Amino acid sequence: MTGADAVLRTLEAEGVEVMFGLPGGAILPLYDAMARGTTIRHVLARHEQGAGHMAEGYARASGRAGVAVATSGPGATNLVTPIADAWMDSTPLVCITGQVRSHLIGTDAFQECDITGITIPIVKHSWLVQDVEELAHTLKAAFHVAQTGRCGPVLVDIPRDVQEAEFDFALAETISLPGWKPPRRGHARQIAAAAKAVAAAERPILYVGGGALNAHATDELRALAEAARLPVVTTLMAKSAFPESHELHVGWPGMHGPKWSNWALNKADVIVAVGARFDDRVTGKLSAFAPGATVVHLDIDAAEISKIRHADIPVVGPLKPVLTELGKVLADELTEGKTEPWLRQIAEWEEQFPLRYGEDNTILKPQRVLEALQELTAGRDDMVWTTGVGQHQMWAMQYIRCERPRTFITSGGLGTMGYGIPAAVGAKAARPDATVVCVDGDGCFQMTAQELATSVLEDLPIVVVIVNNGYLGMVRQWQDMFFAERFSQVNLTQTVPDYAALARAYGALGFTVENEEELDVALEAALSSGRTCVVDARVDPREHCFPMIPAGAAATDVLEYTAEESVTA
Amino acid sequence: MKHTLSVLVENKPGALTRVTSMFARRGYNIESLAVGPTERDDVSRITLRVDCAQHSLEQIEKQMHKLVNVLRVQELAPGESVERELALLKVAAPASKRTELMALADVFGARVADLGPDSIVFELTGSPEELDSFQELVRPHGLQELVRTGRIGLGRAARPTRSRAQQQVMV
Numbered sequence: 260m261t262g263a264d265a266v267l268r269t270l271e272a273e274g275v276e277v278m279f280g281l282p283g284g285a286i287l288p289l290y291d292a293m294a295r296g297t298t299i300r301h302v303l304a305r306h307e308q309g310a311g312h313m314a315e316g317y318a319r320a321s322g323r324a325g326v327a328v329a330t331s332g333p334g335a336t337n338l339v340t341p342i343a344d345a346w347m348d349s350t351p352l353v354c355i356t357g358q359v360r361s362h363l364i365g366t367d368a369f370q371e372c373d374i375t376g377i378t379i380p381i382v383k384h385s386w387l388v389q390d391v392e393e394l395a396h397t398l399k400a401a402f403h404v405a406q407t408g409r410c411g412p413v414l415v416d417i418p419r420d421v422q423e424a425e426f427d428f429a430l431a432e433t434i435s436l437p438g439w440k441p442p443r444r445g446h447a448r449q450i451a452a453a454a455k456a457v458a459a460a461e462r463p464i465l466y467v468g469g470g471a472l473n474a475h476a477t478d479e480l481r482a483l484a485e486a487a488r489l490p491v492v493t494t495l496m497a498k499s500a501f502p503e504s505h506e507l508h509v510g511w512p513g514m515h516g517p518k519w520s521n522w523a524l525n526k527a528d529v530i531v532a533v534g535a536r537f538d539d540r541v542t543g544k545l546s547a548f549a550p551g552a553t554v555v556h557l558d559i560d561a562a563e564i565s566k567i568r569h570a571d572i573p574v575v576g577p578l579k580p581v582l583t584e585l586g587k588v589l590a591d592e593l594t595e596g597k598t599e600p601w602l603r604q605i606a607e608w609e610e611q612f613p614l615r616y617g618e619d620n621t622i623l624k625p626q627r628v629l630e631a632l633q634e635l636t637a638g639r640d641d642m643v644w645t646t647g648v649g650q651h652q653m654w655a656m657q658y659i660r661c662e663r664p665r666t667f668i669t670s671g672g673l674g675t676m677g678y679g680i681p682a683a684v685g686a687k688a689a690r691p692d693a694t695v696v697c698v699d700g701d702g703c704f705q706m707t708a709q710e711l712a713t714s715v716l717e718d719l720p721i722v723v724v725i726v727n728n729g730y731l732g733m734v735r736q737w738q739d740m741f742f743a744e745r746f747s748q749v750n751l752t753q754t755v756p757d758y759a760a761l762a763r764a765y766g767a768l769g770f771t772v773e774n775e776e777e778l779d780v781a782l783e784a785a786l787s788s789g790r791t792c793v794v795d796a797r798v799d800p801r802e803h804c805f806p807m808i809p810a811g812a813a814a815t816d817v818l819e820y821t822a823e824e825s826v827t828a
Numbered sequence: 829m830k831h832t833l834s835v836l837v838e839n840k841p842g843a844l845t846r847v848t849s850m851f852a853r854r855g856y857n858i859e860s861l862a863v864g865p866t867e868r869d870d871v872s873r874i875t876l877r878v879d880c881a882q883h884s885l886e887q888i889e890k891q892m893h894k895l896v897n898v899l900r901v902q903e904l905a906p907g908e909s910v911e912r913e914l915a916l917l918k919v920a921a922p923a924s925k926r927t928e929l930m931a932l933a934d935v936f937g938a939r940v941a942d943l944g945p946d947s948i949v950f951e952l953t954g955s956p957e958e959l960d961s962f963q964e965l966v967r968p969h970g971l972q973e974l975v976r977t978g979r980i981g982l983g984r985a986a987r988p989t990r991s992r993a994q995q996q997v998m999v
Contacts, residue, residue: 379846380853384896387841404896438838438899562890565883 262391263292263422266355267299269398272430275299275326277688278355279313281306283330284370286357288422302688302717305709307334309681311341312707315350316685319668320643320693322475324351324405325685331357332370335416339377340675345412346381347672348496349473351405352412360420361389375416384439385414391424399431408441409560410473442559445576450584452572453531453555457487457585458592460529460553462601465489466512469496469671470534470558474578477501477664480533483586488598490605492516492524494535496671499661509605513541514808515653518817519608521808524549525815531555534578537567538672547813557581614657615820616802623774625651625726625798629658631778632696632724635786642666643686643693647679647703649733650804651726655698677706683721684714694722694786701727701751704758711765714791722785723762723793728800729753736803753797762793770794830859831885832904832911832981835874835892836866843897847874850891856880860978871899875980904981911981913956916941917963920970921948929969936962947972 260268266289270278277300282290293301304310307329314325329338335356345352359368375385384404386397394417401413457463471480477500484491484501490509491501501508510520524530524541530552535541542548545567556563556570557578564573574581616626629651636642637660644659645668646652652669661667668686670678683697704725714721726732731749738746759769768790770781778796785792805820837843844863851858860877878888885903892901904911917938921929929948933940938952952962956979963974 375842376845379842379849383894385842408894436896439896560894562887562894564890566887 260426260428261288261292261422262394262417262424262426263288264295265391265394265426265428266398266417266422267292267297268428269395269430270326271298273399273402274323277302277317278326278328279304279310279317279685279688280328281310281330281334283334283357285331285359285419286328286334286422288419289328289355289357289417300688301328302684302713302719304681305712306707307337308340308677309684309707309710309713311338311352311354312344312675312678312681313685313688313710313713314352315341315345315678316645316668316682317689318350318352318685319472319682320665320686321689322472322665324353324402326353326355328355329357330370331359331374332372334370335374336372336377339381342378342412342414343381344670344673344675344678348670349410349469350412351410351473353401353405354412354414356414356416357422358387358416358418361418362420364418375414378414381412382414383411385416387416388418388421391421391426394421395428395431396434400434400436403434403436404439408439409470442561442576445557445574445581445584447584449572449574450581451588453557453574453585454588454592456529456553456555456572457489457531457589458594461597462527463487463489463529463531463598464509464523464527465491465531465533466524466535467491467493467497467500467533468535469494471497471500471578472664474534474559476534476578476582479579479582479586483582483589486586487589487593488602489531490523490598490602492520494538494541494671495656495669497535498656498667498669499664502662503660504662507602509609511656512814513538514543514810515656515804515806517609517614517657518612518806518819519605521814521817522608523605527552529553529555531557532570533557533582534559536563541814542567543808543812543814543816547815557585612819614806616805617820617822619799622799623772623778623796625728625802626654626658627775628724628726628778628796628798629654629698631775631782632698633658633660635779635782636694636696639694641693643668643690643695645669645679645683645686645695645697647697647699648674648676649700649703649731650728650736650802651698651700651703651732653804654726659698676700676703679703680707680714680721680723681710683723684710684717684719687714687719687721696786697721697723699723699725700732701725701729701753701758702731705751705756708761711762711767711791711793715766720789720791722791724782724785725758725793725795727753727758727795727797728802729797730800732800733804735800739803741809753800758793758795762791765791767791767793771797773797829881830877830879832909832979833876833878833889834902834904834981835876836899837872837874838897838899839865839870839872840897843872844874846895846897847892850895851878851888854887854891856884856888862978862980864980873980875978877979902983904983909981909983911955911979912953913959913977913979914951914953915959915963915974915976917950917952917966917971918947918973919950919966920946920972922946925969929966932962932965938962
């Protein structure tokens, strides 16, 4: 058997169903092996960055590692952005790249680049396979590393001659990774201390991060929250980890989170961080963040403990058993009704500080687009959302309600514009039953729009709703608020390109809407079409995303929408 | 504060790069670095000297532990470890100065590694502090060239040696 065939047999044995990629010279033998036969579906992307984000979207929607394939040189470097994105958001991603023939490595051969070297700071681990005999073990190890401990990206670089080499293939039964020892359980004494702190708290809160989704621990999380009557805030990465219609869900903390959510987190006396990492977009000015709180930090990654905020009670371990254990120990220590006054206080803040924007009959407001989407899809259990990065992403966080895990897929840590469309295609591949909607910005759309072709031709229909304000809207907002309204290089225009016409050119359905009536009609048509659709919603370009915690300000100092702001904006 | 870290890594291509890249990426400065074989063919030891606060040291240790090629990270605490370094020093040595230089070398236990008409190459092994002293004492004579290996160290003989068997992950 050749090395290339061995790659496919190993991926099949790992349970891979779909891979996303684009062929080229150094990966030709692997694509030739695909042509000879494999049970794995290959989705042909139009750009390797698209393939990488598709694999990420697949991973986030399915909970299994996504697989991206690219050739050497530029193919591999185009994967760098998705790899960095997966690194920041702890998305399990296995990248397989072709490399020039072994004897050419180091000679600056055509399409040669040191991709293992380039990606060292943004992968959990990477391998350059130098001997075909190592191939099966290496790939098995790659899947193991990507999906155990804190999830993340790995890369396997395979020279062309290794793909072509003939050898006696056998599936790897065991792998030897003497240096890879992710924790298997939390420390019982630490869990007991955590339970004591939570039981004693007057104002406890669960601050949930993306780790809860990666750990498949959402049932355990809910059980704990309900048993102890703990309010829950979910970060952007954790959106959908806890049902958002649940009375204990108290919103999303951070720069554009509602004021009441930030107040709940910052005024708590015990914060239980669950797979969250105290990102600067959540904490705001660190010295002013939740000054009175005792921090219980549950995380599988020991390096996150006390990295940013000192953890008074750290518990290092996989969240699923840790949350179960914590719930068990806590059950004996709870005082009935103890958190009710605190929950009432948060509910009062929610009443007091609702999300608001300036309604205007003469122009379509961007928030209205998200509200309409939410109204049209409320109660449906088949929705999966993806987003790009910017204002539209924050409005999606604020207005879309997610009830089931893995239904909100977004680029958090890296903030990768253009993530939405390919991630939606990947999510659709993972969840063919789902209606996948990408809430996009006009800036983001133009970064990865070519993957509409993939969506159409691979029969992976998605609905792209462009919140089109004709600007790099978040940048414009910052220039408006913090750079004395000097707008610098942010005007994209709402009309070039004509997004609906572009969609039609790709074989998708295109809609252009400029008011609420057109919006509702187009969204209903798009959601029920079963085809790839682009809805170009032309919205008020002056709208700012509120609430907002200015960079460097305390998380409790939230700027909210005011009527005056709307006039000056 | 300065700390010495002893890091056991798999003897694989790229292992050293992964360790040093982590330092660069997280903004920590490596003051000295020595890499070499250990009692096991498949394991190398990196001895690192870093200048950082205790909090940063904990971060460094934890971030290093996450690297797949890293087997063990240990701080060599002063008093609980022996640390040594090797230096080669080329010193200007006209005939009139040789006796004085040789006497100085004798005090430190430095060997003459090479002898030329106008200079001597001394070889000195010792604690990094001894090397510092010798270096400063010969400097006025004309220190032409200097190379130091960076410190290496081991836990003291009285401390138990922990060894970990190769772990097979069954999947």
